[in-house]
Amino acid sequence: MLGKLKPYLLRYRSLLVIIVFLMAIVALLGGFTISMITPIVSAIFGKEYASSGPPLFRFLIDWVDTGLPISSMFRLAIALIIVYGVKFPLSLLLFFFSYNFEQKIIEDLRTELFTKLTHLSLKFHTNSNTGELLSKITNDTEKIQYALWRGIIHLGRHLFMLIVYIGLALWASWRLFLISIVLVPLTLWFLNLVGMRVRGRFTNLRKIRGKLNAMAVEMLKGIKIIKAFNMENTEVERFKRMNRLYRRSYVKSQVLKEILPEFSEVLGAILASLILVSGGILIFKGIITPDKFLIFLGSIVLAQNPLRQVYLAYGDMQHGLANMESVLEVLEKDEYVEDRGTRVLKEFKNRIEYRNVSFSYQGNIPVLKDINLVIKRGETIAIVGHTGSGKTTLVNLLLRFFDPSEGQVLIDGIDIREFTLKSLREKIGYVSQDVILFNDTIRNNILYARPDAGEKELEEAIQRSRLDRILDHFPKGLDTEIGEMGERLSGGEKQLISLARVVLKNPEILVLDEATSALDAESENLLQSALGEILENKTVIVIAHRLSTIQNADRIVVLEKGSIVEVGNHSELLSKNGLYAKLYRLQFTENGEA
Numbered sequence: 001m002l003g004k005l006k007p008y009l010l011r012y013r014s015l016l017v018i019i020v021f022l023m024a025i026v027a028l029l030g031g032f033t034i035s036m037i038t039p040i041v042s043a044i045f046g047k048e049y050a051s052s053g054p055p056l057f058r059f060l061i062d063w064v065d066t067g068l069p070i071s072s073m074f075r076l077a078i079a080l081i082i083v084y085g086v087k088f089p090l091s092l093l094l095f096f097f098s099y100n101f102e103q104k105i106i107e108d109l110r111t112e113l114f115t116k117l118t119h120l121s122l123k124f125h126t127n128s129n130t131g132e133l134l135s136k137i138t139n140d141t142e143k144i145q146y147a148l149w150r151g152i153i154h155l156g157r158h159l160f161m162l163i164v165y166i167g168l169a170l171w172a173s174w175r176l177f178l179i180s181i182v183l184v185p186l187t188l189w190f191l192n193l194v195g196m197r198v199r200g201r202f203t204n205l206r207k208i209r210g211k212l213n214a215m216a217v218e219m220l221k222g223i224k225i226i227k228a229f230n231m232e233n234t235e236v237e238r239f240k241r242m243n244r245l246y247r248r249s250y251v252k253s254q255v256l257k258e259i260l261p262e263f264s265e266v267l268g269a270i271l272a273s274l275i276l277v278s279g280g281i282l283i284f285k286g287i288i289t290p291d292k293f294l295i296f297l298g299s300i301v302l303a304q305n306p307l308r309q310v311y312l313a314y315g316d317m318q319h320g321l322a323n324m325e326s327v328l329e330v331l332e333k334d335e336y337v338e339d340r341g342t343r344v345l346k347e348f349k350n351r352i353e354y355r356n357v358s359f360s361y362q363g364n365i366p367v368l369k370d371i372n373l374v375i376k377r378g379e380t381i382a383i384v385g386h387t388g389s390g391k392t393t394l395v396n397l398l399l400r401f402f403d404p405s406e407g408q409v410l411i412d413g414i415d416i417r418e419f420t421l422k423s424l425r426e427k428i429g430y431v432s433q434d435v436i437l438f439n440d441t442i443r444n445n446i447l448y449a450r451p452d453a454g455e456k457e458l459e460e461a462i463q464r465s466r467l468d469r470i471l472d473h474f475p476k477g478l479d480t481e482i483g484e485m486g487e488r489l490s491g492g493e494k495q496l497i498s499l500a501r502v503v504l505k506n507p508e509i510l511v512l513d514e515a516t517s518a519l520d521a522e523s524e525n526l527l528q529s530a531l532g533e534i535l536e537n538k539t540v541i542v543i544a545h546r547l548s549t550i551q552n553a554d555r556i557v558v559l560e561k562g563s564i565v566e567v568g569n570h571s572e573l574l575s576k577n578g579l580y581a582k583l584y585r586l587q588f589t590e591n592g593e594a
């Protein structure tokens, strides 16, 4: 059952051995306390009323039991203080090792997940739900942690206690033990019955809480739309209903949960009466001594809690293992863009070529169809076409975010799959369609391209990308924290920052995917003047909606439904009066109206 967790547990087996050892000692020390009943009875009532005590603890019992009540009690007091004085640091040590054990495993799992997810291909990522993946890193590992604690540490600790108490009870009187066991099936049946109900209730409760959270998230995300449609009150009402449901469901489940411990007390009372009556008879008949009877009673009472904990731990462990599955699902994934290439792309000399390239994301719906395109070094190629025509996909293939389903992409005549991914991507600067910035300062976001870049290089990049012209938009200049995913910046600001980032990288090949789409007139002017300079001596593939940004391209490639339909420069394509001309006119009138 622990199968999938086993390799992780075994990784820290020496720690586990220490933990088990400490658990055993701590449990034994607990058993010692209750064995002290023997010398107490002997000292107070006389030797004939007491046995010689449980064998394991006899040496201490003999030392305590001097035969004289006062000195026995005195020694007992000392013994107790010593035992607890030893138990205290040992328990702490046990916890220290236990938490370490648990956290090392969780640390490993979390890192492995993160590493795996960073390396898995974009194909995997585009087909996965980000929220779900996120919850694997946070929620699932947390639940596995809980299961580890409950199912191994907690379970182990209580299992040892149980063994000690049951051992003591058996030693005291196997007859009484058999009698009390009668109640076990009844208890188990009851625990199971209530346990099932409780679990059902709590699953339900979790679902409601999930909905409640989802509602809040939706409200916060959709606040604009809610207001625009005057739906504030409706939303609040919806939330109130769900909230009320949660409260009711919560109260029901909690009360149900309390039945267990409460009823256990009743069962305890029944057990106690059984033991009292039969124990009385056994003592009266001289079969057991009173100290044994008391030790038996004490052990059985003390065994109740570990018994229950062991029982509960089983369920918790099951639960955690379900989450382990969910994590392993990712850890066992094998969707990488193959990085089998061994050649290092040292220098881009000549040309990029798409040769008979076709591509589909899913099944056989082609997104690119038989693309043939040669881009010479130093050329600026613009790619235009309707949304969804495959422009982004085309450049994705050059960066090897995906590999073509058919055909090849070549650099200087060599299939790019033969290059190492690292050397290939080092040569290419990429500004993505949706600008991605990290939750850090503007400076660090730019330095992301080359963390080792000096202050001078950084400044130059900022100048060349014209970011310096708008630095006064930011309260702390370059050291402004940009907020998660750059939420606090305008689209244009973000694009200029991402441009500075790529300028700092200073790659030979530059890919700009609609790098100007979010720009306002001011930023666009800035960008235009920046681009002229940046693109010099570079090989550039620029995708743009705004035809104004591409009129100066050497060649324009027009994509339509995954195929190249026209190639030429601005005036050639205009005179051809095809798709480009149409797109251009649309743009022109739009601008005219604006």
Ligand SMILES: Nc1ncnc2c1ncn2[C@@H]1O[C@H](COP(=O)(O)OP(=O)(O)O)[C@@H](O)[C@H]1O
Pocket (backbone or CB within 6 Å): 126, 127, 361, 362, 367, 385, 386, 387, 388, 389, 390, 391, 392, 393, 394
């Ligand atoms: N990860 C993906 N999975 C499935 N289909 C995708 C994916 N990315 C894009 N597509 C589809 O591929 C087609 C081309 O997309 P894209 O290259 O982004 O077009 P463009 O950049 O020209 O707007 C579109 O129909 C789009 O819906």
Ligand SMILES: [Mg+2]
Pocket (backbone or CB within 6 Å): 391, 392, 393, 433, 513
């Ligand atoms: Mg696109």
